[in-house]
Amino acid sequence: MRGFKLFRPATLDEAVALLPGGRGPAEPHDARPLAGGQDLLTELKDHLVEPDALVDLTGLHELEALEVGDALRIGALCKVAALEHQPTLRAHWTVLAEAAASVASPQIRSQATVGGNLCQRPRCWYYRNEAAPCIKKGGSECFAESGMNKYNAILGGGPSYIVHPSDLAPALVCLDATVTVSGARGPRSLPLEEFFTLPTEGSIVRENVLKANELLLSLDVPSLGAGWTSTYLKARERGSYDFALASCALAVKLEGERIAAARLVLGGVAPIPWRCPDAEAFLAGKPNTPETWAAAAALATKGAEPLEHNGYKVHLAQGLVQKALRRLAGQEPTHAGGAR
Template sequence: MKKISWLEATSIEEAQRAVNTTVSDALNKNYGKGAIIKSGGIDVLDLMKEGLIAPDRIINIRNIPGLDQIQYDAEKGLRIGANVTLAEIEGNKDIGSYYLALQQSVAKAATPQLRNMSTLGGNLAQRTRCWYFRSKEHACFRKGGAICFAKNGENEYHAIIDNGTCSSVYASSVATALLALDASVEIATMKGERKQVKMGEFFVPPWVEEGQENILEQGEIITAISIPPLKKGVKSYYIKQGARASYDWALADVAVVVEMSGKKCKKAIIALGAAAPIPIRVEDAESILVNEGISEESVLKAADVAMEKAKPLEKNGYKVAIFKTIIKRAIDKTTS
């Protein structure tokens, strides 16, 4: 049996000194070894069980002080430490009151047991659940191979938009809500700095970088997520459709943020998960709501336009109808 050593990190700096690879590098450079960080450990353990990584050392960042706080301030907005669990986010009253879409996204993720273990930082950095990526037998594009096996294979759960290079989808459905809510990711860099990255710039699509789905480099650690305060009158809503109600990732999910002023729609954000390899905003659909106002026709039109770029694969055409339905329902919830 392989021996694995364990470091119980007590500070970000100690963890960073000990890390010598990212999970992405461990997978793509095909050596699978090295020292990697874990928080909740759900995905790290799965990747080990799947035989995709075999670290020599695990750096546990789960108990580093100061990463487990949720702070809300009406002027500054929300700040959630990277080690806060999904269950803690679900149960937080301020998040329920002011950032409903975020609360709904965590409440719909995984199962209660998994939400008790899963941290926000680990959730955002988990790897795709594409079954070809997760199979040791398939050297797929996201693992540094030449092809995407899903494109002409079992692709019912895969991307319907921007799926030409690789058709896997991002596993975090919480990221869909964070994208719509204009969240930023705070990252501790190896230079000892803290940088802020907008959620939309955190994701890396496969045509930019095949081997990783986010911008995290070796040793970089997410320390917090922050979301600006929402103006009065701004509502958010999140809907996830899975194959099962629990214990499953999204087939399709949507987060909508709408600012109304009387009957006028001043601002609309529509973010989709499990549609493309990374969470996306559908800006053409958003502008219909702003330009044409909210009516049965404009909402249906926005849902149609959101799917205009869809090019489903052989087995996932059904996702288009699901997306149109949940987009419409989410807009209705924020405007009624």
């Protein structure tokens, strides 16, 4: 049996020093940060990662904060459940509250953290199968590309075809969130949209810019501003509790009968939360009609290259976009948790 240590740092500096490449302790180890543990524990149990130490972040209480004012500040250790229940957040950052309510189950949301949700690893069953040496685990091949790829990417895929599993990520990108990360060289901030990396952009075995010795610290989310509304729709194979087959984070600013501006991000269809700039540009100034919604939906999936078994995702994503636009036009009642 391998040795195992659980470090419990009391400060951020202590935590960062314990991660790979940090200043201490003296003996070499492969340490991983542990927050809510709702993804990492499954990875440990399936031997996808085999660190000899975990760095328990729960002593860093300053990262638990959820500050709701003119803008949002969300600490990395804020629980996902905290986002779904905060009334001001529900009213003004609806897309985020609805996305949070759609995450997994109450048991997971009560433990899972916002930072962990954004940094969770892919759900692709080849990746999750210990016996499959896929490209996300350092192998040479993406078995999904020509295999059972029902749940894989239709946009932005290759050489890996994972989809990003987070519900909060599309919502937060839709809200133009900024993320602050800390590493050995100190904290830095960047747009959350730039935090996530396509397989061709960063390390193929990671889904974001974080290095092994860096931690996600917090998110800053500006107000959408006057006249904006937002929503999150999520299609799942199992209605009660599942990852997204496809999801849609949408914010629109309405002026009379027209859409003045829109922000649109798809989830569950690409290795990153998939922003749709062509659809956003198209929607600006258009009449708020079913014809506009259908045209925007088609633009949202522009460039999609479905694999053998996931062509349905193109239609599903387009349907979600139209449904979200209809909802924000006030033509469909809203309810928590997104599409069932």
